[in-house]
Amino acid sequence: MKILIVDDFSTMRRIIKNLLRDLGFTNTVEADDGTTALPILQTGTIDFLVTDWNMPGMTGIELLRAVRADEKLKTTPVLMVTAEAKRDQIIAAAQAGVNGYVVKPFTAVALKEKIEKIFERIDSAK
Amino acid sequence: MSSENESKLGEFEAVVKDGAVDLLNKIEVGDFSGAIKIIQELSEARHNSFYNEVGYLTRSLHDAIRDFQLDSVEMMVQSGAGSTDADSDSPTRITDASDRLNYVIEMTSSAANKTMDMVDSSVPVASELQNQAKALHKDWSRLIQRDLTPQEFRDLYKRIDVFLKYTDESATTLHNNLNTILLEQGYQDLTGQVITRVNELIRDVEERLVHLVSVAGRVDSISGMEHEAENKERDDDRGHGPAINKNDNPEVLNNQDEVDDLLSSLGF
Numbered sequence: 552m553k554i555l556i557v558d559d560f561s562t563m564r565r566i567i568k569n570l571l572r573d574l575g576f577t578n579t580v581e582a583d584d585g586t587t588a589l590p591i592l593q594t595g596t597i598d599f600l601v602t603d604w605n606m607p608g609m610t611g612i613e614l615l616r617a618v619r620a621d622e623k624l625k626t627t628p629v630l631m632v633t634a635e636a637k638r639d640q641i642i643a644a645a646q647a648g649v650n651g652y653v654v655k656p657f658t659a660v661a662l663k664e665k666i667e668k669i670f671e672r673i674d675s676a677k
Numbered sequence: 678m679s680s681e682n683e684s685k686l687g688e689f690e691a692v693v694k695d696g697a698v699d700l701l702n703k704i705e706v707g708d709f710s711g712a713i714k715i716i717q718e719l720s721e722a723r724h725n726s727f728y729n730e731v732g733y734l735t736r737s738l739h740d741a742i743r744d745f746q747l748d749s750v751e752m753m754v755q756s757g758a759g760s761t762d763a764d765s766d767s768p769t770r771i772t773d774a775s776d777r778l779n780y781v782i783e784m785t786s787s788a789a790n791k792t793m794d795m796v797d798s799s800v801p802v803a804s805e806l807q808n809q810a811k812a813l814h815k816d817w818s819r820l821i822q823r824d825l826t827p828q829e830f831r832d833l834y835k836r837i838d839v840f841l842k843y844t845d846e847s848a849t850t851l852h853n854n855l856n857t858i859l860l861e862q863g864y865q866d867l868t869g870q871v872i873t874r875v876n877e878l879i880r881d882v883e884e885r886l887v888h889l890v891s892v893a894g895r896v897d898s899i900s901g902m903e904h905e906a907e908n909k910e911r912d913d914d915r916g917h918g919p920a921i922n923k924n925d926n927p928e929v930l931n932n933q934d935e936v937d938d939l940l941s942s943l944g945f
Binding site for chain 1: 785786789790793796797913914915916917918919920927928929930931932933936939940943945
């Protein structure tokens with residue numbers, strides 16, 4: 552299980568990376584916005600994408616849409632971890648096909664719960 | 678200056694009132710050339726009043742812009758720490774504020790990283806303590822149940838000694854790490870002070886801008902200029918940053934529970 556963490560702040564990437572490690576996911580890679588994330592995704596080695604919304608260059612919602620529009624990547628589960636909390640934005644993310652939405656500041660429990668839920672769904676769909 | 682202008686407007690009103698009375702009188706007595714003369718005088722007075730108003734507003738606008746620039750110069754002097762030469766390359770208060778905010782980003786980032794460094798170096802220490810304690814406890818239980826061979830007992834005897842030493846050292850390491858984490862929180866004080874000062878600057882600048890805009894608005898209204906209101910609403914796609922929902926805007930969700938509720942209402 553290889554996870555790509557996309558956030559423009561290195562501290563937030565590190566927090567998420569550490570929390571994921573605690574949950575047993577040790578294989579992680581990082582990118583600082585959608586533009587740098589997309590080529591990594593296109594290598595086809597990423598099983599799970601955790602992305603922020605508000606980033607310079609390509610934003611998280613644009614990245615999500617790009618992933619869903621890509622024939623090879625469209626089934627990749629995407630968890631949004633972001634400070635963006637407008638009703639319309641959450642609806643937009645849901646419509647774009649996000650698998651989970653965690654608002655910052657978040658707790659380790661919230662992150663764990665959403666990730667587990669995503670994997671449960673994927674497993675039951677198999 | 679506005680009272681001067683108001684008195685001029687008052688003068689114009691007085692001229693109109695007087696003129697109207699004179700006009701009626703002239704018409705009543707059949708002096709039509711006199712009446713036309715009065716109409717011309719009134720028309721001139723109206724023009725003059727209009728030009729006065731435009732002139733006054735132009736001056737006000739000019740003053741407001743000049744004040745704004747002067748304030749910028751004054752801002753430079755204030756921020757120039759010892760430098761009193763306003764023409765030098767000393768930063769304006771705005772660029773100074775921007776530097777200060779960058780400092781906040783650096784400070785918070787450094788504190789977060791150092792704190793995480795300390796957590797990273799503490800976690801293995803705690804794990805190792807836990808592992809050793811578990812292993813010892815297992816053998817200790819066997820000792821209680823008198824289930825140890827004399828050799829095992831001698832081993833345990835030594836291991837306890839090693840463990841106690843290791844516990845002491847580990848506690849010192851953890852203690853130091855916790856202290857470092859504690860001290861790192863000092864960033865809050867320093868960044869708080871910086872942000873307070875930047876806040877004051879923003880309030881200052883806002884006051885002056887509001888004045889400038891109000892004068893400019895009056896120029897627009899008398900000159901009949903109209904500006905198309907730009908759509909200031911930021912694109913949701915570009916993001917808005919952390920929601921600081923002070924006004925309890927129903928369009929902004931306050932926590933994970935509200936987000937979960939919304940998503941489940943959408944069938945998630």
